[in-house]
Amino acid sequence: MQKTLLLLAGGFVLGLSGRPDAYFRILKGITKEWRAIERRRLHEAIKNLYRSQLIDCREHPDGTISLMLTKNGKERALHYNPEAITIKRPRRWDGLWRVVIFDIPEVHKSARDALASKLKQIGFYPMQKSVFVHPYNCTDEIDFLIELFQMRPYVRFLLVQEIDIDLALKRHFRVTV
Secondary structure, eight states, X not given: OHHHHHHHHHHHHHHHOOOHHHHHHHHHHHHHHHHHXXXXXXXXXXXXXXXXXXXXXXXXXXXXXXXXXXXXXXXXXXXXXXXXOOOOOOSSXXXXXXXXXXXXXXXXXXXXXXXXXXXXXXXXXXXXXXXXEESSOOHHHHHHHHHHTTOGGGEEEEEESXXXXXXXXXXXXXXXX
């Protein structure tokens, strides 16, 4: 669903972009994502998006159909923009730590480095080279990043009640129970 939203948002951005260099960058990203999605999964994802009211369909007199993001769909697509990902801080911390661990092979070094960099950028605490901790709910954001970097087989997401460096993490994130 996230990939399909990205494709639709890419088309939307392409339509709004007025710079030729941006066209090629956008088209390259869209083409890469398009190849990654199996046709059957795409049709199922479109059905699910339609049911969830994230997209709307319009049939034209010439028989073609346009898929458009609804207002809610545009908001979700912007939410999944990799450059704009943020983790919202709730009023109260639920007392659980979100731990991302990974063992990504050397052949995928660039994706591994990009993932680690992005985790730091969005506020994760690097507990070790491949272990990152955050106190707030971020399941959707992490799923999106894992899919974006195509590292699903190598990344695990844990919900943890206790960590031996609990006090240091609470101080770092300024959280209280």
